[in-house]
Every structure is written in C-alpha cells, then in structure tokens.
Amino acid sequence: MNKTLGFLVTFSILMALNFGAAHLFQADIVDLTFPVGILGILVTARNNPMTDLFNSKTYMEVEGKRGAKFGRIPILASVTYTLCAIIVTFFYYKSYFI
16 A cells, blocks of 8 residues: 555656646657656656655665665656556657657
C-alpha cells in the first residue's frame, strides 16, 4: 500500500509539474511531457548530486553512504512517466513519424 501510494504521488507530482510548465510557458502539454519525465528521473536518480539538496543531513555525513535518497519507487514512477510520455508523444505526432 505504501509503495503504491508513493508511486501515485510521484506520478501525480510529475503530472502537476507538466500542467504547470505548460501553463507557464503557454505550450502544449504533450510537448513538455518528455522533458518533465527526464527531469523527474534526474531528480530521483540514485547517487545524483542534485538529490543532496533534498536530504536533511549535511554533505559530509552523507558522503560515506551515498545510497538512495528517495528509494526505488519514485525512480520507477519517473521512468514509467517518461515511457508513457514517449508513447503519447509518438501517437500525438504520428503524422511526423510515419
């Protein structure tokens, strides 16, 4: 249950970021799904220096044990979001590709 909730929360945050960015830049939602998915992967990836910003411990304490800051579920949700973004983008711009 906890893993499912974490997956859905991460997926929902990525969707909200996508809608917010589309509204902010006045772009089509489909155009920004892939970059938002890649951003989600970069933020939740293991051993990523950007994840140190979200860690409550100081850098010196974390250096010895640079494990997952968020766990596996958010990275799986980000990868799933990115794969769905690729599929949606392909079907939306099918006339370009075929």
